[in-house]
Amino acid sequence: MTTAIEDAVKFLSAGKLVAFPTETVYGLGADASQPLAVEKVFQAKNRPPGHPLIVHLSGLDAAGHWALGLSGDALRLAQRFWPGPLTLVLPKRPHVLPQITGGQETIGLRVPRHPIAQALLHAFGGGIAAPSANQFTRLSPTTAAAVRQELGQAVDMVLDGGACEIGLESTVLDMAHGAPVLLRPGAITAIEIEEALGRPVLLPAPGKPLAHRAPGSHPIHYAPRTATVLVEAHRLIDLWPHWLAHERPFALLARQAISFPSADGTCCVAMPEDAHKYAHVLYHILRKTDNAGFRTIFIENLPSGIEWAALRDRLTKATAPRGL
Ligand code: TXA
Numbered sequence: 001m002t003t004a005i006e007d008a009v010k011f012l013s014a015g016k017l018v019a020f021p022t023e024t025v026y027g028l029g030a031d032a033s034q035p036l037a038v039e040k041v042f043q044a045k046n047r048p049p050g051h052p053l054i055v056h057l058s059g060l061d062a063a064g065h066w067a068l069g070l071s072g073d074a075l076r077l078a079q080r081f082w083p084g085p086l087t088l089v090l091p092k093r094p095h096v097l098p099q100i101t102g103g104q105e106t107i108g109l110r111v112p113r114h115p116i117a118q119a120l121l122h123a124f125g126g127g128i129a130a131p132s133a134n135q136f137t138r139l140s141p142t143t144a145a146a147v148r149q150e151l152g153q154a155v156d157m158v159l160d161g162g163a164c165e166i167g168l169e170s171t172v173l174d175m176a177h178g179a180p181v182l183l184r185p186g187a188i189t190a191i192e193i194e195e196a197l198g199r200p201v202l203l204p205a206p207g208k209p210l211a212h213r214a215p216g217s218h219p220i221h222y223a224p225r226t227a228t229v230l231v232e233a234h235r236l237i238d239l240w241p242h243w244l245a246h247e248r249p250f251a252l253l254a255r256q257a258i259s260f261p262s263a264d265g266t267c268c269v270a271m272p273e274d275a276h277k278y279a280h281v282l283y284h285i286l287r288k289t290d291n292a293g294f295r296t297i298f299i300e301n302l303p304s305g306i307e308w309a310a311l312r313d314r315l316t317k318a319t320a321p322r323g324l
């Protein structure tokens with residue numbers, strides 16, 4: 001065991017907060033069995049109480065301590081996709097702290113595959129409650145520096161694992177209310193889950209309250225502080241002169257090669273054509289442009305394929321009208 005992991009285990013055991021890398025984004029970890037430690041997570045994030053936290057585990061064999069009914073379809077998914085970017089929402093065991101479940105009867109469980117997360121979870125032995133290590137409604141961090149920017153001194157230790165491989169939060173699937181419901185799209189797509197289960201995955205009915213609270217379904221989320229606007233690809237050429245006149249300084253994140261003449265107060269960022277590469281860099285680029293003091297960040301809208309579903313979800317939330 002490396003010294004950093006040993007220190008992190010000591011901190012967690014003492015009820016302190018340890019941020020750690022996962023393959024999706026950085027998590028803000030606390031011992032899931034200590035109420036005061038879990039309380040600190042909410043304070044550090046300015047997250048209102050009542051929003052459930054994911055409990056991270058070292059492996060499938062630890063899940064039965066936290067959840068009831070990990071059998072049938074849920075077991076099949078865990079065997080197929082853990083360790084990996086899938087969170088399963090399952091009926092909880094009676095001892096699970098109400099702060100973790102948001103007072104609900106379910107618990108979100110995930111086994112991350114990042115080697116540092118795995119080393120930490122194996123060395124710690126218990127469950128680690130960890131939301132993304134950002135301020136409530138803001139961009140999830142994908143580097144250790146971004147964690148520090150979001151949380152400052154509120155986090156006792158940050159394990160640095162470099163840039164997260166995937167760059168978007170895990171797929172969240174409700175397996176506690178009968179038919180599987182996709183609460184948050186992620187790197188594991190609804191189609192992959194349907195293939196593994198041999199039955200359809202449902203989407204939450206629009207406009208209807210969920211049977212459970214999900215902070216990721218808050219209309220503004222994953223958002224930069226700078227005004228951020230999605231723009232259809234075919235409108236970019238027409239809008240450019242208007243932006244030059246009225247929106248400077250602005251940034252444009254576009255996948256298509258743009259040959260606009262460079263002008264003061266404009267910044268064009270070439271985004272990858274491949275969805276996985278796009279996800280890997282998105283939050284890092286958004287954070288950098290957000291920190292650079294632009295008046296507006298324009299983002300070229302995304303294609304409609306399934307591989308872009310999680311990115312469309314995050315960008316729709318990042319660009320939701322403010323003041324809701
Ligand atoms: O990739 C990830 O999932 C990252 C890394 C650190 O694992 N974590 C993360 O946690 O994104 P957080 O708290 O930022 O988002 C967790 C999502 C929220 O949308 C929350 O509502 C949902 O999972 N969730 C957790 N427990 C739930 C439950 N019992 N019922 C319904 N939704 C739940």
Ligand code: MG
Nearest residue numbers: 131132140169
């Ligand atoms: Mg989050």
